[in-house]
Amino acid sequence: MNKTRFHTAFTLLELLIVISIIAILAGASMPVYQIVMRNAHMNAAMQNARQIGLALRIYSNDNDGAYPQKQNSYDQNITTSNDAFRSLFPAYLDNERVFAVTGSKAGPTADNKMEDPSQILAAGENHWAYVSGLNASSNSNWPLIVDHTDGTGNYTTKENTFGGTWLGTKAVAIFTDSSARIIPLLGTGDKHYIPRFNDKTKNALAVSEYMGDGVTLLEPAQ
DSSP states (O other): OOOOOOOOOOOHHHHHHHHHHHHHHHHHHHHHHHHHHHHHHHHHHHHHHHHHHHHHHHHHHTTTTBOSBSBOTTSOBOOSHHHHHGGGTTTTOOOGGGGOOTTOSSOSOOOOOOSSGGGTTOTTSOOEEEEETOBTTSOTTSEEEEEOOSSSSOBOSOTTSTTOTTTTSEEEEEETTSOEEEEEOEEETTEEEOEETTEEEEETTOGGGTSOTTOEEEOOOO
16 A cells, blocks of 8 residues: 655744744843853952952061052052052962953953063053052951052943943952952942942042042053
């Protein structure tokens, strides 16, 4: 007996429906994926910043409680955070890469070339801003190391710009006691800020307003 075989296949309409569903699911999951990846990068950055904070703490133990200020260990005037952090090499740190953060406008990579002092933390190799003028006995609620800002102590929601590493959502901060924290930012529009510990309406990086004379926020070298 002859047997008739029936072959089934998707129609064009069915294929289009399946492709549309996949596209919708992919589009819905992408923002979640981006948030997860940003948080992972932020946590990795915080761990690196914690190493810098611990190195600064050890440095202060060897320098009457003071963190680097005015001149660094190479007799260079400290005008940027790169200049200050250079004091940590080679006695307290031997790896430049803890200063780099993927996606940072100020310091996305570091090459670990340190044969000459001028090569240590050259421009573009440091993501972190630094509050100069503090010491180990300063208020433990005061930030010592933070993500670099837009140059005014504020952060922006604009990606690939100074202060926009985390899109104005959060900031990494290391405090004078070497504790580390990821802090939700406040603010409106494109300008966001780290809230001050005792007054959330004020910017914690407006350091001259409450930390005293001689304290300044130093941004990375450009």
